[in-house]
Amino acid sequence: MSKGWKIVLIVGVVIAVMYAALLGLLFYFGDGGGRGGASWGSSGTVGVVRLDGVISADSQASLYGGGGIDPVWAAETLRDADADSSIDAVVLRVNSPGGSPAASWEIYQAVREMQKPVVVSVADVVASGAYYFSSAADSIVAAPSSEVGSIGVILTAQDLQGLFEKIGVGYTVITKGEYKDIGSPAREMTAQEKAILSAQMEKIYQRFIADVAEGRQNLDEKQVAALANGLTYPGEEALQLGLIDKVGSYADALDEAARLAQLDTGDYGVRYMEPESSGGILPLLFGARAGDLARSLGNSLANGVREGLSGASSGGPRVE
Numbered sequence: 001m002s003k004g005w006k007i008v009l010i011v012g013v014v015i016a017v018m019y020a021a022l023l024g025l026l027f028y029f030g031d032g033g034g035r036g037g038a039s040w041g042s043s044g045t046v047g048v049v050r051l052d053g054v055i056s057a058d059s060q061a062s063l064y065g066g067g068g069i070d071p072v073w074a075a076e077t078l079r080d081a082d083a084d085s086s087i088d089a090v091v092l093r094v095n096s097p098g099g100s101p102a103a104s105w106e107i108y109q110a111v112r113e114m115q116k117p118v119v120v121s122v123a124d125v126v127a128s129g130a131y132y133f134s135s136a137a138d139s140i141v142a143a144p145s146s147e148v149g150s151i152g153v154i155l156t157a158q159d160l161q162g163l164f165e166k167i168g169v170g171y172t173v174i175t176k177g178e179y180k181d182i183g184s185p186a187r188e189m190t191a192q193e194k195a196i197l198s199a200q201m202e203k204i205y206q207r208f209i210a211d212v213a214e215g216r217q218n219l220d221e222k223q224v225a226a227l228a229n230g231l232t233y234p235g236e237e238a239l240q241l242g243l244i245d246k247v248g249s250y251a252d253a254l255d256e257a258a259r260l261a262q263l264d265t266g267d268y269g270v271r272y273m274e275p276e277s278s279g280g281i282l283p284l285l286f287g288a289r290a291g292d293l294a295r296s297l298g299n300s301l302a303n304g305v306r307e308g309l310s311g312a313s314s315g316g317p318r319v320e
Contacts, residue, residue: 044269046091048090051069051074051130055069075109082114090117093121096130125232127149136214148243152208159185160186164186
């Protein structure tokens with residue numbers, strides 16, 4: 001390659017990087033400016049926290065940005081908002097199928113401890129663990145077609161012993177402790193082991209019901225237990241059942257938060273509280289929307305692979 005072509009190539013790369021950075025700035029400011037992005041009003045400010053994906057303490061950043069709902073970040077962000085004198089109320093914009101019981105409980109506790117009004121705005125779905133922590137909010141607003149509820153607990157485990165035998169795979173497990181390999185895919189679970197796990201899940205299930213009843217003061221434990229069948233309900237039915245407080249849009253949820261904070265609903269600001277850094281290259285270059293798009297594509301591919309497998313993994317209980 002001649003020296004002239006090398007110069008052209010270098011100039012081309014520089015232009016491409018500058019163009020990518022410009023697009024990133026456009027996405028950034030067009031989406032509310034990332035962390036602290038805001039519109040201003042004279043009567044006060046509503047903080048907005050977006051919680052998207054599966055709830056898990058294992059949620060980690062990737063090339064495409066954060067993946068799932070990190071309970072530590074969610075709880076710390078709520079506490080920061082409560083301590084911030086410039087924020088009068090908080091809207092949680094939630095879109096999640098649920099996840100870990102422990103992680104969901106952590107966020108539930110943070111919502112319960114809030115001194116300022118908290119309103120949950122349901123996107124497509126607020127189910128299982130997501131409904132767990134949402135139940136502690138002062139108000140839940142969902143669209144007519146949003147799916148809400150799914151109070152229940154699930155634990156999955158695979159028995160791959162027959163498959164291993166067919167393909168000639170030997171599986172040796174050495175343990176110290178009678179139940180150390182409980183749930184191992186190399187063998188069928190015994191009746192006693194199933195009973196042990198079922199008893200543990202029952203405790204998580206009952207805690208789920210009790211905490212929802214405590215958060216949803218319009219429902220007692222008996223009423224919540226009757227709804228704790230694992231089903232989700234469309235927004236209008238969820239309203240009739242007492243699982244939400246209002247059928248409405250994201251804008252309605254903002255107005256509800258402003259009303260609860262005694263702000264002028266025609267003149268208040270909105271401040272978006274996002275992570276300082278999503279940890280990915282794409283959000284850095286193109287803003288949060290690029291990370292969302294990439295995660296959506298990745299989730300779609302992963303779901304396709306998962307549906308094509310008869311049993312890919314086993315894990316701990318999930319509130320679903």
